[in-house]
Amino acid sequence: METKTFKVLDKAGLERQSEFRWRLRRFLRFGEEAARAAGVTALQYHLLLHTQGFAGREWASVGELAERLQTQQHGVVALVTRCEEAGLVRRRENQDDRRLVEVHLTAKGRRCVERLAAQHHAELGELAAVIEAARASGAG
Template identity: 85%
Template sequence: MEKKSLIALDKAGLERQSEFRYRLRRFLRFGEEAARAAGVTAVQYHLMLHTQAFPGREWASIGELAERLQTQQHGVVALVTRCEEAGLVRRKENQEDRRLVEVHLTAKGRRCVEKLAALHFAELGNLAEVIEAARASAAPG
């Protein structure tokens, strides 16, 4: 992690940071509850979402998913196994590099991701408002 100089925050800066953290936690809780209502865990939803994160392809590797989920590869392997058993994803050997395992959504997984992503979109807008307000108030001028 790069070392950055610390910025002293005034009361208003602390309030903005608190509001952001509060809204972020609300967004995360919303996601947890929405995923549960759809019959998956939040981390299963995140794994499925991240399979669609790379332009030009419809899959992600175990290593890429581990990075996106900020966890260890062996944990992702176990999560993929659980998602596979639930019919949400399937593994496929990469044709160019047989050591690489591709994780693809199934039709069931795609329906689940599309439904949950649509629900998250409006909530994400609320979080974006807080970020923009914080940026605007911190901008020089």
């Protein structure tokens, strides 16, 4: 196993990292509150968003969603079930591989993710500016 060496940060580097972590946490909290106001959990919003995260198609598999959500497939199956019960998604059998389950947005799910993604856009811009400032100053 390879041991990584890390550059010790000076005070300014620690300040940049603190600023980034604070802004990231603010962004995540904003997302949690926005999702709650829209009647879904943050995790449900992320699942809806990730169904749209693959070029050339309007769905994601349970395995892909597990990877994007950084969780186990059985947890995603339960989350998909809750989203399905809320009318946000529907499952479909893949035409080419019947073992593969596709998760598609419903009209209600599409409206929800579009509204929340638009709200997140401006907030994400602020976070991106902090990341760019850290990168420009040489912070790693």
